[in-house]
Amino acid sequence: MDFALDEEQTLIAQTVRRFVDKDVRAWAADADRAGAAPPRLHAVAGDLGFFLDAVPEAAGGLLDGAYSHTRRALRGYELGRGCAGMAALLETNVEPALAVSRWGSAEAQRALFESLAGGGLAVTARDARGALDVVREGEALRVSGKVGPLPGLGTATHVLLAARTGEEHVLALVPTSAGRREAVTPSAWRAGAWGTLTLESAAVPASMVLARGATAVDAITEVLTWWKASMAARAAGVATAAMEHARKYAEERVQFGQPIGRFESLIRLRDDADTGAAAVRLMAFHAAWLADRVRDATSRAAAHDAASRARVLAGDVVDRATIDAVQILGGYGFVNDYPVEKLMRDARPFAQLLGDERFDRILAVRAAQGA
Amino acid sequence: MDIFHDNPMLAGVRQMLGAFARQSIRPIATKHDQEESMPWDLMKMAQGFGMTQTAVVDGRKALTGKDDEGEDGNAKKPKSQARLGVAGSEELAYGCAGICLAIGGSGLAASPVARMGTEEQKQEFRRLLKGDDEQGHIRVAAMALSEPSTGSDISGLSTTARPDGDHYVLNGHKQWITNGQSASVYVVWANTDPSAGRAGVRGFIVARGTPGLVPGRKETKLGIRASETAQVHFEDCRVHKDMMLGAGQSSEGLGDTKKMLDSTRPMVGAQAVGIARAAYDYLVERVQGGTMQGTPLAQHQRVAFELAEMEMEIQAARALVHKAAWMADHNLDNVRMASIAKAYGARVAQDVTSRALTLLGEEALEPGHPVEKWYRDAKIYDIFEGTGQIQRRIIARSIFGVNPT
Numbered sequence: 001m002d003f004a005l006d007e008e009q010t011l012i013a014q015t016v017r018r019f020v021d022k023d024v025r026a027w028a029a030d031a032d033r034a035g036a037a038p039p040r041l042h043a044v045a046g047d048l049g050f051f052l053d054a055v056p057e058a059a060g061g062l063l064d065g066a067y068s069h070t071r072r073a074l075r076g077y078e079l080g081r082g083c084a085g086m087a088a089l090l091e092t093n094v095e096p097a098l099a100v101s102r103w104g105s106a107e108a109q110r111a112l113f114e115s116l117a118g119g120g121l122a123v124t125a126r127d128a129r130g131a132l133d134v135v136r137e138g139e140a141l142r143v144s145g146k147v148g149p150l151p152g153l154g155t156a157t158h159v160l161l162a163a164r165t166g167e168e169h170v171l172a173l174v175p176t177s178a179g180r181r182e183a184v185t186p187s188a189w190r191a192g193a194w195g196t197l198t199l200e201s202a203a204v205p206a207s208m209v210l211a212r213g214a215t216a217v218d219a220i221t222e223v224l225t226w227w228k229a230s231m232a233a234r235a236a237g238v239a240t241a242a243m244e245h246a247r248k249y250a251e252e253r254v255q256f257g258q259p260i261g262r263f264e265s266l267i268r269l270r271d272d273a274d275t276g277a278a279a280v281r282l283m284a285f286h287a288a289w290l291a292d293r294v295r296d297a298t299s300r301a302a303a304h305d306a307a308s309r310a311r312v313l314a315g316d317v318v319d320r321a322t323i324d325a326v327q328i329l330g331g332y333g334f335v336n337d338y339p340v341e342k343l344m345r346d347a348r349p350f351a352q353l354l355g356d357e358r359f360d361r362i363l364a365v366r367a368a369q370g371a
Numbered sequence: 372m373d374i375f376h377d378n379p380m381l382a383g384v385r386q387m388l389g390a391f392a393r394q395s396i397r398p399i400a401t402k403h404d405q406e407e408s409m410p411w412d413l414m415k416m417a418q419g420f421g422m423t424q425t426a427v428v429d430g431r432k433a434l435t436g437k438d439d440e441g442e443d444g445n446a447k448k449p450k451s452q453a454r455l456g457v458a459g460s461e462e463l464a465y466g467c468a469g470i471c472l473a474i475g476g477s478g479l480a481a482s483p484v485a486r487m488g489t490e491e492q493k494q495e496f497r498r499l500l501k502g503d504d505e506q507g508h509i510r511v512a513a514m515a516l517s518e519p520s521t522g523s524d525i526s527g528l529s530t531t532a533r534p535d536g537d538h539y540v541l542n543g544h545k546q547w548i549t550n551g552q553s554a555s556v557y558v559v560w561a562n563t564d565p566s567a568g569r570a571g572v573r574g575f576i577v578a579r580g581t582p583g584l585v586p587g588r589k590e591t592k593l594g595i596r597a598s599e600t601a602q603v604h605f606e607d608c609r610v611h612k613d614m615m616l617g618a619g620q621s622s623e624g625l626g627d628t629k630k631m632l633d634s635t636r637p638m639v640g641a642q643a644v645g646i647a648r649a650a651y652d653y654l655v656e657r658v659q660g661g662t663m664q665g666t667p668l669a670q671h672q673r674v675a676f677e678l679a680e681m682e683m684e685i686q687a688a689r690a691l692v693h694k695a696a697w698m699a700d701h702n703l704d705n706v707r708m709a710s711i712a713k714a715y716g717a718r719v720a721q722d723v724t725s726r727a728l729t730l731l732g733e734e735a736l737e738p739g740h741p742v743e744k745w746y747r748d749a750k751i752y753d754i755f756e757g758t759g760q761i762q763r764r765i766i767a768r769s770i771f772g773v774n775p776t
């Protein structure tokens with residue numbers, strides 16, 4: 001077992017950290033107030049390889065060989081330290097690009113990769129509660145219902161949709177032009193270009209259906225593994241950032257004759273949060289490492305289980321850490337002069353997007369039990 | 372023990388304010404949260420229910436308009452003001468905690484006037500709150516205690532009140548002041564004798580428009596955004612000595628303000644209970660209509676047991692705030708119980724709203740979702756009126772007799 005980063009991993013982590021400390025953190029407060037990422041994000045992040053890192057070179061992207069989820073988790077942690085909303089935008093193309101590369105038809109690949117190479121975004125959606133009406137028509141699908149709200153969907157050209165017909169699971173690529181897209185700005189990840197997509201009996205041709213049945217179950221499992229590992233890494237970054245801000249404040253703020261950081265109760269809040277963030281970070285890295293080594297059903301299940309467990313803990317840890325960071329800053333934490341109230345808002349999607357992870361785990365066990 | 376049953380008056384207040392919260396507060400809550408605006412029209416309407424800005428000074432039972440001189444008119448018998456306060460606070464916060472605070476914000480300033488003010492000062496306070504202001508809004512009051520460097524540790528107040536003939540000259544900066552921009556009258560805490568430390572702290576009634584009183588920047592907050600929070604600055608602000616609370620009488624200085632905070636904690640805890648109940652009720656309704664993989668959500672233990680735990684927490688928190696209020700109404704020392712009720716209520720509000728969001732998932736990420744707003748609102752209850760850490764310090768000191776560090 002070796003926990004040390006190799007040269008390339010170290011370089012990626014250091015490069016993204018510099019980008020985060022220099023640019024992302026400087027932009028974060030204004031982006032949050034404006035409800036939009038700064039226009040130069042795309043150019044600056046694009047120069048660092050974001051947006052096209054999962055698109056094959058042959059299709060105009062930067063991916064040469066196998067994709068590394070481990071490297072993605074490393075950068076995700078750093079991005080979480082900067083701004084969860086911008087991080088969502090920078091990471092949103094990965095799952096659609098990898099899934100379409102792996103399971104998509106030539107037509108699906110052409111449609112998505114041309115869009116992404118032209119600066120477009122794609123998002124991943126999962127119909128966790130069966131709210132969509134998905135009907136099979138031969139090899140094609142017809143979809144009705146509302147997708148989202150999801151980060152990136154406000155401007156995305158395509159949605160990688162994991163859903164169910166009455167009989168089977170399906171994984172499909174749906175162009176957002178097939179429905180009515182609406183940009184929205186929730187309280188969290190406000191730089192994330194959120195949106196919803198309302199589909200009214202939208203036709204999804206067979207060429208855009210990436211997988212169905214047992215193949216779709218495996219494909220969706222892998223897509224969710226990638227997504228959950230990345231989300232957990234970013235959540236660990238948000239929790240870490242919350243305590244970085246809280247520590248700095250607690251060292252300077254004096255009450256009752258001493259810096260408040262010396263009070264045992266606040267030391268405990270910080271220490272518990274740091275412990276949780278460290279655990280989530282390791283679990284996310286481990287899940288990503290396993291995702292890089294999926295070869296069969298057993299390794300696929302192991303990677304997904306690790307990513308799912310990382311996400312469960314990540315949701316709890318980032319929620320608690322950001323609430324406690326606001327607590328440490330007290331009245332200053334509750335107003336937007338300091339970054340922690342934004343971090344508390346930003347914590348929520350980690351436990352809410354694409355469904356309740358604990359519920360998923362329970363349902364999976366019951367399904368295995370034949371219940 | 373009569374904390375387990377509402378008497379007819381309490382039941383009536385619950386019913387009336389519960390209906391007010393559902394029919395009048397809830398429909399406008401999202402708008403005022405998003406716009407960060409005070410609900411002035413509703414505040415005027417609330418006056419019609421007896422929720423006047425001077426009710427505390429008038430010594431009347433809020434909402435009933437009767438003198439609170441003890442049950443059966445006997446001053447030595449138990450009063451009901453505290454129990455009325457917690458019942459009403461829970462109902463209003465059930466509608467919207469920010470609007471609840473907007474309606475009741477003047478009470479923070481009125482409380483020390485009622486406790487420490489002379490009859491002349493009470494009359495002046497009432498006069499300054501009479502009628503509408505230049506914007507056509509009802510007049511409101513602000514309690515100016517906290518300072519940029521003085522949050523939890525109020526003994527470190529740096530605002531000074533220097534004697535100068537028949538006046539005091541106030542200098543300093545106040546922070547996190549409810550109604551700080553809009554108030555027609557301020558109750559300002561300043562030190563008349565810094566060498567005396569906390570014993571030198573006194574409260575002053577200062578009218579809006581007094582030269583040197585400068586309302587400052589309004590804060591953008593995580594929650595309770597319908598309640599205005601602002602800075603207030605005092606720059607050589609001259610206040611007549613007659614406007615010093617308890618002028619000519621003995622005062623415990625800062626000790627008086629601490630007693631005042633003790634008295635409001637059950638109500639603050641009750642507001643937190645109201646937020647938790649709002650999220651719980653929303654979730655119950657949502658679960659009753661939902662299914663997951665063909666099975667009603669209510670039949671999934673993952674969902675139903677979460678709600679059962681929320682119900683346990685809410686019931687416990689409500690029992691605590693009512694016990695603290697009952698003790699106050701029976702003239703019993705409730706300092707420990709008030710802190711327990713406030714700290715526990717805050718914890719429950721945060722816990723219930725957070726768990727509710729997780730269960731609701733993506734749908735609660737919609738802009739303007741009420742549970743997301745309640746989650747943001749809940750956090751302040753662990754911060755203002757004494758943080759959770761301050762409450763635990765009070766509780767621990769009451770157990771061991773020393774302040775733990």
